[in-house]
Amino acid sequence: MAKETYVEQIADIETDFPQWYTDVVLKTKLVDYGPVKGTMVIRPYGYAIWENIRRELDARFQALGIQNAYFPLLIPMSFMTKEAEHVEGFAPEVAVVTHAGGEKLAEPLCIRPTSETIIGSMYSKWIQSYRDLPVRMNQWANVMRWEKTTRPFLRTSEFLWQEGHTVHATAEEAMRATLQMMDVYEEFAKTCLAMPVLTGRKTEKEKFAGAEATFGMEAMMHDGKSLQAGTTHYLGQNFAKAFDIKFLDSDGVQKYGYTTSFGVSTRLIGAIIMTHGDARGLVLPPVVAPVQAVIVPIAAKKEGVAEACRALKERLAARGVRVVLDDSENSPGWKFNEWEMKGVPVRIELGPRDLQAGKCLLARRDTLEKSECALDGAEDAVASLLDEISRTMYERAAARMDRRTVTADSLDALLKGVEGGNFVRAGWCGCRACEDKVKEFAQATARVFERENTAETCVVCGKAATATVIFARAY
């Protein structure tokens, strides 16, 4: 172990992917384990990714008229029990506060696992007229779900997310909002995370507790497994009736509203890591990378090098590039590996030889290619290289998902498909028994429905297919 390098330890990324993942999030100082089992401490480098995600999403929400608000962490237990399916779905993983102020509480309080109930109770007070609708709010918050097994970012007891909650006068409008938000997520994933996703409706078995319909975006990880990266829910009138969200419509009739909710979490950071990472560590999409470019001086004590590096840093910063000048005492080779491991999209090497030639060296993280670049105008070259890296990362991931999506017409073919790290397209009759059979036989679950049914028969029972489903093994 002593002399082993980081790269040697994680060289076998394909066969030991989970271990690679855990190593990389710890070694790159994204997170640390928290003192309570299943919790994680998000360190500055990891949190900076989250802040960038948040900034990009907030801009999109604002464009849609969604306003940020904040609701309490503690929810009276009685709220949770008002919607039958909701409480049944969440009860096993809710943490409960029973004591406060040194006394036992008359009514236990649960720590929010999600906020439909408490937001619903407030919406019922705020909404009276059809003129109050639609209501569109979002909150950035932590939630807690007491998971039995956890992994940093992918499944932790406490995590950060945004949860949006809307109320509409009609079912059609609510459904439209649900679908529109999935489109927003998909565009965001593509533009900001360079991550292609599969979107579509989820099966009854996989849907949110209390929803009429759930839509998910699924991303393919490096090993071909699927990760649910975001969901939007059409809640119908379930929560409106449970929390008495009523309005007087223009026809003078009291009606229940139709609600939706949608969310993405810090799990997205895990998705980024497992979509783009390689044997050397992280590969971060430029839009959300905390550091977009790092300048590594070579022989920094030689005449003019340090000054040139500082000047280049200033120009890049002025151009809007998030740039770091690594003027630490470490050797250049150490810095190269360190910043590569941390996934910085562009590395700029600048030493005496370059200075003399009026050039610098640009190394891109996604392809590991190096190229020379004139010092004059380097800030523009870096900015356009960042765009180019975003595109290349997306295309590479999209090509992989495309290549690894296969069609199966039998359970054996489905098993072979998921074992080979593929998404498997297959027909389904629509019954729960057949869905369970797939889980049992292939350890794969239905991820999303395809928009159109192109299959003729169910992959399990052979009866007429009512839908075409993408099956995959999932995190």
Place this chain on the structure above:
RNA sequence: UGAGGUGUAGCGCAGUUUGGUAGCGCGCUUGGUUAGGGACCAAGAGGUCGUGGGUUCAAGUCCCGUCACCUCAACCA
């Protein structure tokens, strides 16, 4: 909840079989030489061996209890 495993320096570990001075690597500190892919030399700092009890002249090591964590299985809007 079932099975297995691990607790010794900040991190990773050896030492436990056969009881006898607390060790190694990395990291850290100080000084110097270096620098285009994880540099080198020298000198340092740092540990009630998870925890409670027992056996013994003597326990990291043997015995009994206990706690925590990890892996697999199960579970997982």
